[in-house]
Amino acid sequence: MSTPIVVGIDIGTTKVCTLVARVETDGRVRVLGVGVEPSQGVRKGTVVDINAATRAIAHSIDKAERSSGLEITSALVSLAGSHVSSMNSHGVVSVSNQVIDHDDVERAMDAARAIAIPHNREVVHVIQRDFAVDGQDGITMPIGMHGYRLEVEAHIITAAASTVDNLRQCVAESGVGVSQFVLNPLASAEAVLTETEREMGVVVCDMGGGTTDMALVIEGEIWHTMVLAVGGNHITSDIAHGLRLPFSQAEELKIRYAHCMPSEVASDEIFRVKSFGEDRNIEINRREMAEIVEARVEEIFTLMLQEIKRSGYDGLLPAGMVLTGGSAELKGVAEQASKVLGMPVRVGRPENLTGIVDKLQSPAFSTSVGLVQWAVLMSEVDTSAETHPVGVSMGGFDFPKVKEIIKRFLP
Numbered sequence: 001m002s003t004p005i006v007v008g009i010d011i012g013t014t015k016v017c018t019l020v021a022r023v024e025t026d027g028r029v030r031v032l033g034v035g036v037e038p039s040q041g042v043r044k045g046t047v048v049d050i051n052a053a054t055r056a057i058a059h060s061i062d063k064a065e066r067s068s069g070l071e072i073t074s075a076l077v078s079l080a081g082s083h084v085s086s087m088n089s090h091g092v093v094s095v096s097n098q099v100i101d102h103d104d105v106e107r108a109m110d111a112a113r114a115i116a117i118p119h120n121r122e123v124v125h126v127i128q129r130d131f132a133v134d135g136q137d138g139i140t141m142p143i144g145m146h147g148y149r150l151e152v153e154a155h156i157i158t159a160a161a162s163t164v165d166n167l168r169q170c171v172a173e174s175g176v177g178v179s180q181f182v183l184n185p186l187a188s189a190e191a192v193l194t195e196t197e198r199e200m201g202v203v204v205c206d207m208g209g210g211t212t213d214m215a216l217v218i219e220g221e222i223w224h225t226m227v228l229a230v231g232g233n234h235i236t237s238d239i240a241h242g243l244r245l246p247f248s249q250a251e252e253l254k255i256r257y258a259h260c261m262p263s264e265v266a267s268d269e270i271f272r273v274k275s276f277g278e279d280r281n282i283e284i285n286r287r288e289m290a291e292i293v294e295a296r297v298e299e300i301f302t303l304m305l306q307e308i309k310r311s312g313y314d315g316l317l318p319a320g321m322v323l324t325g326g327s328a329e330l331k332g333v334a335e336q337a338s339k340v341l342g343m344p345v346r347v348g349r350p351e352n353l354t355g356i357v358d359k360l361q362s363p364a365f366s367t368s369v370g371l372v373q374w375a376v377l378m379s380e381v382d383t384s385a386e387t388h389p390v391g392v393s394m395g396g397f398d399f400p401k402v403k404e405i406i407k408r409f410l411p
Contacts, residue, residue, distance in 0.1 A: 004023055005020065005021070006023070006076075006376055007019065007020050007021075007064075008021075008076045008187075008368055008372040008374070008375060009076070009176075010078040010187075010365075010367045011042060011057060011077060011078055011167065012039055012042065012045070012080070012209060012210070012367070013039055013044060013045060013209040013210025013211065013233060014039055014208065014210070014326060015038060015364075016037045016039050016057050016060040017036050017368040018033075018034070018036075018061050018064035018368075019031060019033070019034060019369065019371065020032045020033035020034075020065075020068040020072065021355070021376075024354065028352045028354055029352065029369070029373060029376065030353075031353060031356045032355060032356070033063075033064040033068025034063070034064060034067055034356050035061060035063030035064030035067065036359070037057075037060040037063065039053075039056055040053060040055065041053030041170075042056075044081060044231075045079075045229075046081045046082075047167055047170060050166060050169065050170060053170045054173045054174070057173075058173065072176050073175075074177040074178070075171070075179060076180050076187075076372075076374055076375050077167065077171055077178050077180075077182070078183075078187055078368075079124060079181040079182065079183050079184065080210075080211045080213055081160075081163060082211070083159055084124070084159045084227045086155060086156065086157045086158070086226070087115070087155075087156050087158075088129070088153065088155055088156070089113070089115050089153075089154050089155075089156050090151065090152070090153060090154075091108045091109060091110070091111030091154060092108070092150070093107045093149075094149060095148055098146055098147070098148065099144065099145070100133065100145050100146075100150055104142075105131075105142065105152075108152040109126060109128065109154060112126065112152050112153075113154070115156065120160060121160060122159055122161040124181050124183060125157040125182075126154050126155075127154060127155045127156075127221065127222045128153070129154060129155055129222070130152075130221065131150065131151065131153075132151040132152075132153075133145055133147035133150055134147045140220075155223065157225055159181070164181060179375075182371060182374055183227075184208070184211070184227075184367050185205070185214055185215035185225060186222065186374075187366075187370030187371045188204055188348075189204040189215055189217060189370065190369075190370040190377075191324075191370035192322050192348025192350065192351075192366050192370075193348070197217070197319040197322065198217050198219075198220045199220055201216075201316045201318055202216075202218075202319035202320065202321065203322070203343075204322050204348070205304065205321055205322070205325075206324050206325040206367060207231055207324070207325040207327035207328050207333075208232065208326060208367075209232045209233045209327070211229055211230070212300055212304070212325075212327075213225075213226070213227050214226045214227075214228070214304060216316075216317065218317070226307045228300070230299075231300075232254075232326055232327035232330075234296055235254060235258070235296045236250050236251045236254050238295070239253060239258070239289060239292055239293070242292045243273075243275070244276050245273065253273065253284075254293070254330070255329075258290065258331065259286070259330075260290070260293055260294055260297045260331065261294065261335055262287050262290040262294055264331075265287045267285075269285070269287065270283050270284065271286060293330070297333060301340040302340055304341070305341050308341075317343060320338075320341075320346070321341060321343060321345045321346075322346055322347075323337060323345055323363070324347065324349070324363040324366040325367070326363065328347050328363040329347075333347075347363055348363065348366065349361055350362075350369035350370075353369065
């Protein structure tokens with residue numbers, strides 16, 4: 001096997017998606033296996049029923065193994081939820097031999113990571129923002145440069161240790177090891193952002209069923225992250241309460257008829273549904289439903305705007321926002337986001353995929369595709385990954401070596 005095989009498991013509030021993929025020689029990702037299963041036991045990105053969550057994850061993994069013909073042994077797993085928090089940190093070290101090498105960079109990152117965090121929290125990511133050598137800042141990669149003092153600005157993402165352990169246990173019950181947890185918006189960013197957007201400054205917003213996740217990417221690096229515990233399921237719940245409908249029926253109506261801009265819907269547009277306690281169908285005005293949807297969507301983006309302004313980087317985002325996730329498929333959602341945020345907004349979808357991609361070119365699968373692209377990047381860190389598959393059992397697999405690659409690339 002000359003190209004690496006990678007695996008990603010996206011565990012969301014709405015669905016669990018397992019992808020098995022191979023990297024082609026032209027850099028494109030060929031999807032070999034897909035396993036999509038309705039999510040159970042997960043609410044707002046947090047496990048609330050271990051047995052139900054384990055069953056859903058196991059079924060998703062089984063489907064992916066059957067469609068790919070490969071046995072999955074390890075995978076990158078998505079992470080979300082309001083328990084996730086982030087901070088920026090600064091690390092300083094002296095350069096040992098006047099020429100900066102990998103050890104100096106690692107020591108600087110360790111110094112940035114050496115912050116006081118509560119015992120019930122776990123560091124998920126330590127992401128370098130930029131370096132400074134002898135006071136000269138704005139350096140992307142200092143290795144090979146001469147200097148005496150190396151500084152690094154790092155973005156540190158932590159999560160509740162118990163929540164992470166519960167998620168790890170659910171995956172382990174299926175016989176699969178978690179190579180690394182990856183925050184949802186970081187994975188989605190790999191799938192939907194262009195290089196120009198990354199360099200200029202952009203917000204990637206992943207609107208899922210239970211959470212809305214955000215990451216600010218400026219000058220190619222992550223500068224700020226946030227998870228908001230509200231998502232598409234709240235829009236469905238509003239429709240269900242407002243129109244007195246079962247949740248499942250409200251979800252179907254949302255997908256089929258919902259619009260985030262009532263002004264774009266004809267005032268006399270009517271559709272019929274069966275409500276609670278009614279023997280006959282009732283008439284619902286589509287514009288009235290659009291007003292219910294608009295109120296919740298406007299609230300979500302108002303909260304996003306507050307968080308962007310709180311970060312202090314609101315003036316560094318000329319590329320605007322790239323909206324993805326299942327709720328990004330709502331009609332008029334990009335227009336409503338642009339109206340509230342006062343910036344350009346586009347809906348991002350995974351691209352440059354081959355193989356089994358019938359459903360995957362949808363915003364709902366951005367995190368799933370992004371996970372395998374993260375795994376691809378890790379494979380490129382070390383040349384040994386060119387000859388060893390990642391995440392499947394095929395013999396001659398150097399798992400400890402891959403773990404070291406993961407630790408180096410995703411602290």
